[in-house]
Amino acid sequence: MKKTGKNILIAVLLLAAAFLYYYITIPAINIHSVGTWWFLIAGIIVITLLLSSRKAWKEKKKIQFGKGIVLLDLKSTKITKIGFSIAAVCFVILAVGAFLSSPIINAKKYQELMTVEERDFAEDISQVDYNTIPILDKDSASLLGDRKMGSMVDMVSQFEVANDYSQINVNNRPVRVSPLVYANTIKWLTNQKEGIPAYIKIDMATQDTECVKLAEGIRYSKSEHLNRNIYRHLRFRYPTYIFSDQIFFEIDDEGTPFWICPVKKFNVGLFGGETIGNVVICNAVTGECTDYKIEDVPQWVDKVYQAELLMELYDYNGTLKHGFFNSVLGQKDCLETTSGYNYIALDDDVWVYSGVTSVSGDQSNVGFVLMNQRTMETRFYKIEGATEKSAMSSAEGQVQNLGYQASFPLLLNISGEPTYFMALKDGAGLVKMYAMVNIQKYQWVATGDSIKECEKSYNQLLKTNGINGGTSAENQTVSGKIENLMPVNIEGTSHIYFILEGRKEIFDIDLSNTDLLDIIKYKTGDSIKISYLEGENPAKVTEIK
Numbered sequence: 001m002k003k004t005g006k007n008i009l010i011a012v013l014l015l016a017a018a019f020l021y022y023y024i025t026i027p028a029i030n031i032h033s034v035g036t037w038w039f040l041i042a043g044i045i046v047i048t049l050l051l052s053s054r055k056a057w058k059e060k061k062k063i064q065f066g067k068g069i070v071l072l073d074l075k076s077t078k079i080t081k082i083g084f085s086i087a088a089v090c091f092v093i094l095a096v097g098a099f100l101s102s103p104i105i106n107a108k109k110y111q112e113l114m115t116v117e118e119r120d121f122a123e124d125i126s127q128v129d130y131n132t133i134p135i136l137d138k139d140s141a142s143l144l145g146d147r148k149m150g151s152m153v154d155m156v157s158q159f160e161v162a163n164d165y166s167q168i169n170v171n172n173r174p175v176r177v178s179p180l181v182y183a184n185t186i187k188w189l190t191n192q193k194e195g196i197p198a199y200i201k202i203d204m205a206t207q208d209t210e211c212v213k214l215a216e217g218i219r220y221s222k223s224e225h226l227n228r229n230i231y232r233h234l235r236f237r238y239p240t241y242i243f244s245d246q247i248f249f250e251i252d253d254e255g256t257p258f259w260i261c262p263v264k265k266f267n268v269g270l271f272g273g274e275t276i277g278n279v280v281i282c283n284a285v286t287g288e289c290t291d292y293k294i295e296d297v298p299q300w301v302d303k304v305y306q307a308e309l310l311m312e313l314y315d316y317n318g319t320l321k322h323g324f325f326n327s328v329l330g331q332k333d334c335l336e337t338t339s340g341y342n343y344i345a346l347d348d349d350v351w352v353y354s355g356v357t358s359v360s361g362d363q364s365n366v367g368f369v370l371m372n373q374r375t376m377e378t379r380f381y382k383i384e385g386a387t388e389k390s391a392m393s394s395a396e397g398q399v400q401n402l403g404y405q406a407s408f409p410l411l412l413n414i415s416g417e418p419t420y421f422m423a424l425k426d427g428a429g430l431v432k433m434y435a436m437v438n439i440q441k442y443q444w445v446a447t448g449d450s451i452k453e454c455e456k457s458y459n460q461l462l463k464t465n466g467i468n469g470g471t472s473a474e475n476q477t478v479s480g481k482i483e484n485l486m487p488v489n490i491e492g493t494s495h496i497y498f499i500l501e502g503r504k505e506i507f508d509i510d511l512s513n514t515d516l517l518d519i520i521k522y523k524t525g526d527s528i529k530i531s532y533l534e535g536e537n538p539a540k541v542t543e544i545k
Helices: 002-025 034-058 078-100 107-111 138-151 185-191 230-237 307-319 324-328 388-398 451-464 514-521
Strands: 062-065 069-072 116-118 159-161 166-170 173-182 196-203 209-218 248-251 257-268 272-283 289-293 335-337 342-346 349-358 367-372 378-381 410-414 417-425 431-438 445-448 475-490 493-500 507-510 527-533 539-544
Touching: 002 034, 034 078, 107 257, 107 272, 107 307, 138 159, 138 173, 138 196, 138 209, 138 417, 159 196, 166 248, 166 349, 173 185, 173 248, 196 248, 230 257, 230 272, 272 307, 307 335, 307 349, 307 367, 307 378, 342 410, 388 417, 388 431, 388 445, 410 451, 431 451, 445 451, 507 514, 514 539
Parallel strands: 116 378, 507 539
Antiparallel strands: 062 069, 159 173, 166 173, 173 196, 196 209, 248 257, 257 272, 272 289, 335 349, 342 349, 349 367, 367 378, 410 417, 417 431, 431 445, 475 493, 475 527, 493 507, 527 539
């Protein structure tokens, strides 16, 4: 009975240790999980050492070194040989499985993981609408979020803003959202019963920042410590699922917070060819989970595929066309994404944008790629031009006396011209100016203190270089007597507004355009002949005849 009691105690201790390890590390119970194999190997070794030690001690199998050092002779036990042999077999399976899953022998399978469609830029990317483009990057959004949190005196001592800042579309507006987190463990103990009371929402077009307070607090989050930790909650609900390295905080169109949790799918061997097979959507307040196949994910969800994963899949597609060894040695026809990315709102989805360049590392792009974060749909646009880094350097050169740094650019369509748009930030990370750089002629750079001023400068630059800038409208000519004339100031720039007798249009002359300064010679009642862009309101005057 005594022997049986000891065996039961040892078994209980081993199970407790295994559960504690599992509770802390929460590996997936799945043969496609590398963590599962290491957990299995470690478990076999620990159990083998414990049983071997017990048996060696009982049978007095010891090794004496000198006069005082005595060690157990574990090698002499049969349990040691069996246990270590099993662990070795598992390790071999892990190593061989990793090799057989690699691109070295599966280049074609990796290359076909992503389907790339070549499209026309002007047809897909419509004329820019500044109300729907994100003019801030994540770093700038983080500064706004921290500033807003600092003003919330009722919460700032208990909570901080998480660093998620997921960029999504809400009611066709680009926003970044991020939940609050407990400031520390003590604050978690005192507040976890009610949960996290709010999240931060930033309109990326207007920079409006809002702390959205919830009727019921967020109870499932990354900052929870026990069963309500979102990763542990998911693991206990779906023990075999291998979740993506990053889960995303989103809100639906009604403002309800959710966790978007992609589930990995391995398409090549045991560990290779990673894409997304399922998506678990977890209500951050109630913890209720719904499992969707990737093709059934609701339209309001924006982020399923991590940007880095999409870029990796595109790189496989672009570099493995002629096999693995060509991608390393000859590198014929090998294309890859550039070193950065940004986001574009298109068709009520969020698309990852990155330039595409040759592997040889020249300073130009052969085109650019858009990748849908919800569906993995990928579009390639063949437009040769400057890399994003070159465009950023060109923009910084325009304001080198101010020392501003350019953010990674967005891709815009301005009068049919593919154009890089970027914010220029000071040393504190605050946006001070904006810049536009033509992709194909990156020496064409326009800057401005406001977006409107920057656009006007860029339009004038296009016109100077023989391109009808800024709008798809056509130039019209009109003449008549000036009925009324009034100077106005718009965002620091002087303008002249006037109307002509018998016409309803209001005409706008931007005095920053030196070609139009003759307007100051005119007064009410004078006759004038002008060219203007039809369709604008007020109509932009392009020439005084």
